[in-house]
Amino acid sequence: MNYYEKFRVKPGSKVHLDNIDASFKGEHENHRSALPEIQDYNRKIRDLQYLMYAEHKHSLLICLQGRDAAGKDGTINHVLSAMNPQGCTVTGFKQPTAEELDHDFLWRCHKAVPRRGNVAIFNRSHYEDVLVQRVHQMVPKEVWSKRYDHINNFEKLLTDNNTLILKFYLHIDAKEQLARFKKRIDDPTRHWKISESDYTEACYWDAYTGAFQDALEKCSTDYAPWFVIPSNHKWFRNLAISHIVAKAMESLDMAFPKPTENIDEIKKKYHSLDQREQKKGLISGEKKSPKKKK
Amino acid sequence: MNYYEKFRVKPGSKVHLDNIDASFKGEHENHRSALPEIQDYNRKIRDLQYLMYAEHKHSLLICLQGRDAAGKDGTINHVLSAMNPQGCTVTGFKQPTAEELDHDFLWRCHKAVPRRGNVAIFNRSHYEDVLVQRVHQMVPKEVWSKRYDHINNFEKLLTDNNTLILKFYLHIDAKEQLARFKKRIDDPTRHWKISESDYTEACYWDAYTGAFQDALEKCSTDYAPWFVIPSNHKWFRNLAISHIVAKAMESLDMAFPKPTENIDEIKKKYHSLDQREQKKGLISGEKKSPKKKK
Missing domain, CATH: 1.20.5 (Single alpha-helices involved in coiled-coils or other helix-helix interfaces)
Incomplete structure (x- = not known):
């Protein structure tokens, strides 16, 4: 199945997250049957990353967004397992510092974009500024509503400079989120992951749905697509993302540079x-x- | 005289540098008669910079461009003399490093923009990428021609974040440039400033004229204006720039914040x-x- 096309948010289309099955599994029944395919994609990704580094023309930026417990950390571990970590940086975007707040919202993200030949993964990203900041009215509408254009312009700048941008919304439903929260409570080794905000944020479920949908609709462009990845099943999420990353990197049509010596x-x-x-x-x-x- | 309006490049207008008198002096005959006015503007600038810092809402970005020997360094010294250096950074943009070349052309400039309440001066700027890179065909037209839009988008991002942007093209004519080069040769204490590229670059006079005119026409916007400053007379250049900076800062209508204590x-x-x-x-x-x- 072509997950790239299946999960891509087509520019100009509407997104109704409630109508998208977060438990979708495609052709496989479970992790075991999907594993060979996942491993196959991951081998491809590793080879393509090496080629990207050698060619020194493109770079890759992966943005991960999703609700609490959607699996951003798990996805990063999975993607990194396929990569040479030396050519790959991971940047988490938490609450902005005083210095970051003293600049435009893209300033801290621009600093972290991948240099030529490299990969960067954003754990949350510049989209936080049209998500949490919008939901909690940390800035007025007049400010956040302008940001979609700024984001599109910024991503155009990067893609014009040969950065491949892939943005994944990890889609879980409310039932799954609750189940994951419960699992954390039952497991002492996960207690450190629990914060009260998990539960208060969950109360804003619908407001976040609206904010995510707007971001997906306004900022899924031909040059920097959004993908809505069914993520109730972690193994399927990993399969779909590995598939899409491998496919997108392949499409760059990269080649090893000619040797400079005879x-x-x-x-x-x-x-x-x-x-x-x-x-x-x-x-x-x-x-x-x-x-x-x- | 309102130098702000007189020297501003109106959006949508054409610029013919050859028709602009680089020796313009306005109402004053010489430095001595202009001095009280210059000092008056500089006092205003210092007060407004303090107010900007206290209010912590706006920031100021001054971009200086011009041919070799146009007086960029001298202008910086002049502007800095009016400012509290603690709230002001100066960044020179020379030949990009390997790391900078591995990113989009705005990456290194974005890192250096002023934080809220502060002033940043760019000695050369992101415009180098549509000037020297264009004139010397360091990148193909297909690449540099897209950069005007990226520059306008970038400057909109900054102004939406309350950064006041003022861009000065220091306009000297070929005769004045030659005279300044000669002065350098005659003065041993200025020999360090001489490089062969001064003379080779001068051969590209017309190509630079075209590149400057395009940048001025395409990127003088309502929100981030370009000013063409007659700069054969250094004192007049200083007068005009101080006037414009003071006037633009005044128009921000800043106010001291209310005290938080009784x-x-x-x-x-x-x-x-x-x-x-x-x-x-x-x-x-x-x-x-x-x-x-x-």
Whole structure:
């Protein structure tokens, strides 16, 4: 199944989150049957990341948004497991600092975008400024309503500079959220993850739905698409995201750069060096190679 | 004279730099007669900068562009002389580093924009990417031609966040440039400022004229105006810029924030403290104030 097209928010379309099945599983029944496919995508992602680094032309920005307990941290662990961490940065956007509040809302995000050849993952992102800030009326409508255009312009700037942007909304339903909260309460090793705001935020469920829908509708563009990923099943969420990331990276049509040296010449040199060394070994008999020693 | 309106590039208008008198002097004949007016503006700027810091709502970004020897450094010294340097940063944009080149062209500039209440001066700016990069074909037209929109979007983002943007093109003519180069050659203390590129760049005079005109026409907006400042006379350049900066800051209609404490209560407390101390002094006679000692 082409999850890229299936879950992409088409520009100009309407989004009704309540009508989207958060428990969707596609062709697989469970994690076990999906695993080979997931592993296949992850191998592809790792190869493509290496190619991206070598080509030094594109970069990749993955933005993760979702309600509390939607699985942002779990998704990051999953995506990172497919990547070489040396070429990948993760930035979490929590409550802004005083210095960040003293700048426009994109300032802190712009600093964290991936450099050429690299990958950046945003755990929450510049969309917080049209989500939590809107829901809790931290800024007036007059301010947040202008931000959708600023976001689209910003993302155009990045894509014009060859940054591939993929934005995932991790879609869970209220029942699943509650179940995950309960699991945290029952498990002492997860207590640190519990905060009172989880429960107060859950009271704003409908307000968040409206804010998410607006962000998805206004900011899913041809150049920086949003995907609504059914995320009640973590394994399916991982499958869909790996599929989409691999597919999008493939479409960049990347190629290894031409070598700057004459490789045939270098091969010849090595060959003659090798022969000389072998000859030496035969004549003097000293310093046998470790292989021969065994 | 209202230099703000006189030198502002009206949005949608055409700019013909060759037809603009770089030796314009306005109402004054020389530096001496202009000095009181300059000092008056500079006092205003200093007061308004303090007010801007106190109000903590607006910020000010000054961008300086111009040909070699147009007087960017001199202008910065002049503007800084009117400012409290603690609330003012100066960033020079030279040849981009490898890390900067690995990002979009606005990345390095965005990092340097002023935080709320502060002033930032750009010595060269994000416009370099539609000037030197265009003239020397460092990027293809397909890339630099998209940048005007990105610049306008970026400046809208900043102004929506209450950053006042003032952009000055320091206009000198070819004769004046040559004269300044000669002065450098004749003065050993200025030899460090001479680089061969000064002379090679001068050969691109017409190409730069075209690039400057395009930038001025495409990016002088209602919210982030360009000013073409006649700069053959340094004192006039300083006068005009001080005038415009003061006028623009004044138009922000800033006000000191309301005190968060009850000042009358505090006054009363100090008053009673003061009385107690005075009483003590009268009785014990010890520790006279330094004023009384004199």
